[in-house]
Amino acid sequence: MPAPNPRRTHSGNRRDEQARLAVLHAADDLLVEHGFNALTVEAIARRAGVAKQTIYRWWPSKVEVLLDTLIEDTAKRLPVPAQAATATDIRGYFRGFARFVTRDPAGQVLLALIAEAQHDPGTAKSLHARYLGPRRKQERDMLARAVEAGEISPSLGPDAVVDAIAGPVVYRALTGSSVPRGLVDALVDDVLRPSPG
Amino acid sequence: MPAPNPRRTHSGNRRDEQARLAVLHAADDLLVEHGFNALTVEAIARRAGVAKQTIYRWWPSKVEVLLDTLIEDTAKRLPVPAQAATATDIRGYFRGFARFVTRDPAGQVLLALIAEAQHDPGTAKSLHARYLGPRRKQERDMLARAVEAGEISPSLGPDAVVDAIAGPVVYRALTGSSVPRGLVDALVDDVLRPSPG
Amino acid sequence: MPAPNPRRTHSGNRRDEQARLAVLHAADDLLVEHGFNALTVEAIARRAGVAKQTIYRWWPSKVEVLLDTLIEDTAKRLPVPAQAATATDIRGYFRGFARFVTRDPAGQVLLALIAEAQHDPGTAKSLHARYLGPRRKQERDMLARAVEAGEISPSLGPDAVVDAIAGPVVYRALTGSSVPRGLVDALVDDVLRPSPG
Amino acid sequence: MPAPNPRRTHSGNRRDEQARLAVLHAADDLLVEHGFNALTVEAIARRAGVAKQTIYRWWPSKVEVLLDTLIEDTAKRLPVPAQAATATDIRGYFRGFARFVTRDPAGQVLLALIAEAQHDPGTAKSLHARYLGPRRKQERDMLARAVEAGEISPSLGPDAVVDAIAGPVVYRALTGSSVPRGLVDALVDDVLRPSPG
DNA sequence: GACTAATCGAGACGGTACGTCCCGTCTTCTT
DNA sequence: AAGAAGACGGGACGTACCGTCTCGATTAGTC
Numbered sequence: 074m075p076a077p078n079p080r081r082t083h084s085g086n087r088r089d090e091q092a093r094l095a096v097l098h099a100a101d102d103l104l105v106e107h108g109f110n111a112l113t114v115e116a117i118a119r120r121a122g123v124a125k126q127t128i129y130r131w132w133p134s135k136v137e138v139l140l141d142t143l144i145e146d147t148a149k150r151l152p153v154p155a156q157a158a159t160a161t162d163i164r165g166y167f168r169g170f171a172r173f174v175t176r177d178p179a180g181q182v183l184l185a186l187i188a189e190a191q192h193d194p195g196t197a198k199s200l201h202a203r204y205l206g207p208r209r210k211q212e213r214d215m216l217a218r219a220v221e222a223g224e225i226s227p228s229l230g231p232d233a234v235v236d237a238i239a240g241p242v243v244y245r246a247l248t249g250s251s252v253p254r255g256l257v258d259a260l261v262d263d264v265l266r267p268s269p270g
Numbered sequence: 271m272p273a274p275n276p277r278r279t280h281s282g283n284r285r286d287e288q289a290r291l292a293v294l295h296a297a298d299d300l301l302v303e304h305g306f307n308a309l310t311v312e313a314i315a316r317r318a319g320v321a322k323q324t325i326y327r328w329w330p331s332k333v334e335v336l337l338d339t340l341i342e343d344t345a346k347r348l349p350v351p352a353q354a355a356t357a358t359d360i361r362g363y364f365r366g367f368a369r370f371v372t373r374d375p376a377g378q379v380l381l382a383l384i385a386e387a388q389h390d391p392g393t394a395k396s397l398h399a400r401y402l403g404p405r406r407k408q409e410r411d412m413l414a415r416a417v418e419a420g421e422i423s424p425s426l427g428p429d430a431v432v433d434a435i436a437g438p439v440v441y442r443a444l445t446g447s448s449v450p451r452g453l454v455d456a457l458v459d460d461v462l463r464p465s466p467g
Numbered sequence: 468m469p470a471p472n473p474r475r476t477h478s479g480n481r482r483d484e485q486a487r488l489a490v491l492h493a494a495d496d497l498l499v500e501h502g503f504n505a506l507t508v509e510a511i512a513r514r515a516g517v518a519k520q521t522i523y524r525w526w527p528s529k530v531e532v533l534l535d536t537l538i539e540d541t542a543k544r545l546p547v548p549a550q551a552a553t554a555t556d557i558r559g560y561f562r563g564f565a566r567f568v569t570r571d572p573a574g575q576v577l578l579a580l581i582a583e584a585q586h587d588p589g590t591a592k593s594l595h596a597r598y599l600g601p602r603r604k605q606e607r608d609m610l611a612r613a614v615e616a617g618e619i620s621p622s623l624g625p626d627a628v629v630d631a632i633a634g635p636v637v638y639r640a641l642t643g644s645s646v647p648r649g650l651v652d653a654l655v656d657d658v659l660r661p662s663p664g
Numbered sequence: 665m666p667a668p669n670p671r672r673t674h675s676g677n678r679r680d681e682q683a684r685l686a687v688l689h690a691a692d693d694l695l696v697e698h699g700f701n702a703l704t705v706e707a708i709a710r711r712a713g714v715a716k717q718t719i720y721r722w723w724p725s726k727v728e729v730l731l732d733t734l735i736e737d738t739a740k741r742l743p744v745p746a747q748a749a750t751a752t753d754i755r756g757y758f759r760g761f762a763r764f765v766t767r768d769p770a771g772q773v774l775l776a777l778i779a780e781a782q783h784d785p786g787t788a789k790s791l792h793a794r795y796l797g798p799r800r801k802q803e804r805d806m807l808a809r810a811v812e813a814g815e816i817s818p819s820l821g822p823d824a825v826v827d828a829i830a831g832p833v834v835y836r837a838l839t840g841s842s843v844p845r846g847l848v849d850a851l852v853d854d855v856l857r858p859s860p861g
Numbered sequence: 862g863a864c865t866a867a868t869c870g871a872g873a874c875g876g877t878a879c880g881t882c883c884c885g886t887c888t889t890c891t892t
Numbered sequence: 893a894a895g896a897a898g899a900c901g902g903g904a905c906g907t908a909c910c911g912t913c914t915c916g917a918t919t920a921g922t923c
Contacts, residue, residue: 086893087894088894108389109388109389110389113883114885115882115883122896124895125886125898126895126897127895127896129886130894185388187388187445188386188387188388188389190385191381191384191385192306192307192385192386193305193307194305197445197446201445228456228459228460233456236453237434237457240438241433241437241438241441243444244436244440244441247384247387247444248384248394248397249387249394250429256426256430256433259426259430260434263426263434283872283915284872284873284915285873286873286874310904311905315875319875320874321874321876322906326906326907327873480865480919480921481868482868483868486870502783502785503783508910508911510909512870516870517869517870518869518871518872519870519911520872520912520913521869523911524869581782581838581839582779582780582782584840585700585775585838586699586701586776586780587701588699622850622853623854627850630832631828631832634832634836635831637831637835638832638834638835639831641778641781641834642781642792642796644823644827653819653820653824656819677888677889677896677897677898683899705879706877706879714900714901715901715903716879716880716881716901717900717901718900720881
C-alpha cells in the first residue's frame with residue numbers, strides 16, 4: 074500500500090516537519106501568552122503534543138527554538154530592503170522596525186532574546202551569530218548604497234547610525250514605553266542629515 | 271554615653287543591618303561573577319551566610335534585592351547632577367552614564383534588571399516605580415534647567431532626548447558592543463543642537 | 468492605688484502562673500483539636516498568647532508540656548485508689564482506666580506520649596521517669612494489698628497482671644478500636660482468678 | 665533468546681525496581697539506625713541515592729514507604745500459618761509475634777507505624793486498610809479452625825482473644841519493656857482455656 | 862525612691878525539611 | 893531512525909518550624 078498517510082504520522086527515519094512546526098508555534102504562542110519565564114521545554118512539549126526528547130534532539134535549548142522562529146518570522150515580516158537606496162526607503166525601514174518591535178509577536182521574541190542574552194552568554198553568542206550579525210550586515214549595506222547615491226551623509230559611522238536610530242526604539246520597547254511614529258522620523262532626521270560642520 | 275555596640279549579631283525584633291548588607295553584596299557579587307541565571311535565592315543565602323527565610327522576610331524576590339543594590343549604588347556612583355545646567359554638564363552626565371552601563375558592576379545590575387523586566391511584568395513594574403521613573407524625572411529636570419538657561423534647544427521633547435542618547439548606549443551595552451566615548455558626544459551633538467528649521 | 472490588677476500582668480521576676488496555665492491549656496486543646504503533628508511550639512505560643520521564649524524558658528520541649536498536663540489531669544481524673552484492696556476495687560480501677568484512655572482528652576495525651584516515646588528516646592525516658600514508673604508503682608501496691616488480703620491470687624507477677632489488663636485496652640485504643648466494657652471485666656476475670664493448677 | 669538484562673539503570677517509562685528497593689531499604693535502615701524523627705524523605709532520598717521526586721512519584725508519604733517494607737517483611741518473616749489448627753500452633757505463632765515485635769527490625773517498623781497512626785489519621789487509615797485489617801482476618805481464621813477442631817474454646821470472641829494476647833506484648837514493646845517468653849505462654853493459657861463457668 | 866534583676870510579648874536570626882516544578886538524560890515501545 | 897511517553901538524578905522554589913538571640917516594657921524586691 075504505497076499511498077502514505079499525509080496526516081500526523083512519522084516518516085520513518087526522517088525528521089518530522091509537523092513536529093518541528095508544532096514546536097516552533099508552541100514556543101511562539103507560549104512566549105506571547107505567558108511570557109519567557111513560563112516558556113519551559115516541558116511546556117512547549119506539552120503544548121506541541123511532542124515528546125521532550127524530540128525537542129532536545131533538534132534544538133540544544135529553548136533559546137534556539139525561539140531563534141528559529143525569529144529568523145523565519147523576520148524574513149517574512151521585516152526583510153531589510155535589498156534594493157533600497159533613498160532616504161525615504163531608509164526611513165520606511167526603520168518605521169517598520171519600530172512597528173515590528175512594539176507590535177509584532179515576532180518582535181516580542183526578539184526582545185525576549187535580547188533580554189535572555191543579557192542573562193546567558195550562550196544566548197548572546199547565538200543571537201549575534203545567527204541574527205544580529207547577519208541583519209546588521211544587511212543594514213550596513215543598505216546605508217552604504219544610500220551614501221554612495223548621495224542620498225545621505227551621516228556624521229556617524231554606519232553601525233553608529235543604526236544604533237542611534239534602532240537603540241532608542243529598542244530601549245523604549247524594552248522599558249515598556251510606546252514608540253510614537255514621530256520619534257523614528259525625528260531620529261532619522263537628526264542622524265542622517267549632514268553634520269553642520 | 272552608652273555608645274551602643276555597632277557590631278552586635280541580631281538586634282531583637284529589629285532588622286539586622288549586617289545581614290541586609292551581606293545579602294546585597296552577595297547578590298551583587300554573584301551577578302557579576304556567575305550571571306543572572308546563577309543568581310538564585312539559595313545561592314545568595316549561601317554566599318551571604320544567611321538563612322533563606324531572612325531573604326524572603328525582607329524582599330519579595332531576588333529582583334528586589336538587586337533593585338536595592340542598584341538604587342544604593344547608583345546614588346553613590348552616578349547621581350544626576352542636581353545643579354547642572356550647561357550643555358557641558360549634560361554631556362558629562364551621559365559620558366558617566368555610558369561608563370556606568372559598560373564598566374561599573376552596578377551597571378550590569380541595571381542591564382540585568384532591564385532584561386528581566388522583559389521576562390517578568392512584576393520586575394518591569396518595580397523597575398519603573400523604584401528606579402527608572404524617579405531617575406527619568408531628575409533627568410528631565412536637568413534638561414529643563416538647561417533649556418531655561420538657553421544652553422540647549424532640542425528639537426525633541428525631554429523624554430525623547432534622554433531616550434535618543436541613553437537608548438543607543440543601553441542598546442549597545444545589551445548587545446555586548448563597546449560604547450566608544452565619541453559616540454556619546456556625537457549623539458549629544460546631534461540631539462541637543464537646535465533643529466535647522 | 469495599691470490594688471494590683473490581677474488580670475494579665477507580669478509578677479516581676481517570678482514565674483507568671485497565668486502564662487503557665489495558658490500554655491498547658493493551649494497544648495491540650497491543640498492536641499485534641501488538631502492532633503500531635505499540628506502541636507508545634509509556635510502554635511502553642513500563638514494560641515496561648517505567649518512568647519516562644521516563655522515556653523522554652525520553662526519546658527525543654529513540647530513533650531514536657533504535654534507531660535505536665537497529663538500528670539495534673541491524671542491526678543484529678545484517674546487517681547490510683549490508695550486504699551483499694553478488693554477485687555471489685557481493682558475491677559473498678561481498670562474500668563476507669565479504659566474510660567480514661569478512650570474518652571478522656573487527657574487519655575489522648577497519654578496515647579500521644581506513648582506514641583511519641585516510640586519516635587524519640589528522650590520522650591520515652593521522661594514518660595517513664597515522670598509518669599509510667601510512678602504510676603506502675605502505685606498499681607503494684609494496689610495489687611499487693613489485694614493479694615495480701617486474699618482477694619486475688621493471680622498466676623502472673625504484678626507487672627504482668629497490669630500489662631495483661633491494661634495492654635489490650637491501650638492496644639485497642641491505639642488502633643482506634645472501641646473498648647467494650649465487657650472486655651475489661653473478662654480480662655480481669657481471666658487474669659485475676661487463681662490459675663487452675 | 666534475548667535474555668533481558670536484569671541490571672539496567674532506568675527502565676523507560678516503567679518503574680525502576682532498583683530505585684524502589686533502594687528506597688525501601690534506606691527507609692528501613694534509617695528507622696532502625698536513627699529513629700522515626702530522623703526518617704525524612706530527604707534523608708531517604710540521600711541514603712538511597714535517589715531523587716526526592718522519585719519517592720513522591722510512587723509514595724504519597726514516608727509512612728507508605730514504611731508500610732510497603734512492613735508488608736513485604738512480615739510476609740517473609742511472620743506469616744500467619746495458613747494450616748495451623750492446634751493450640752500449639754497458636755502458641756507458636758504468638759511466640760513468633762513477640763519475637764518479631766521486640767527483636768526484628770520489621771517489628772520496629774510496625775511499632776513506629778502504630779505510633780504514627782496515633783499522630784496522624786491518614787496513617788491510621790492506611791495501617792488498618794493495608795496491614796492490621798488483613799492480618800487480623802487471617803488470625804481470626806486461624807482461631808476459627810482451632811475452635812472448630814475442638815482444640816480451644818476461649819471465653820472471649822476472636823478479636824478479643826487476639827487483643828488479649830497481642831495487646832500486652834505490643835504494650836510492653838511500646839513502653840520499652842522486655843517480653844519474657846513465659847509471658848506469652850501464660851497469656852495464651854489464661855485466654856484460650858475454657859472459662860471455668 | 863531609684864536601682865537591679867528577672868520575666869514577659871514580640872519577632873529576627875541561621876538552619877532543616879517540606880512537597881512541587883523543571884532541568885537534561887535515559888529507556889521503552891510504536892510507527 | 894524518529895517519535896510519544898515518561899521515569900530518573902538533580903537543584904531551586906517559597907513555606908513552616910526549629911531552638912537561640914536580642915529587644916523594650918513591666919514589675920518585685922533591695923539599698
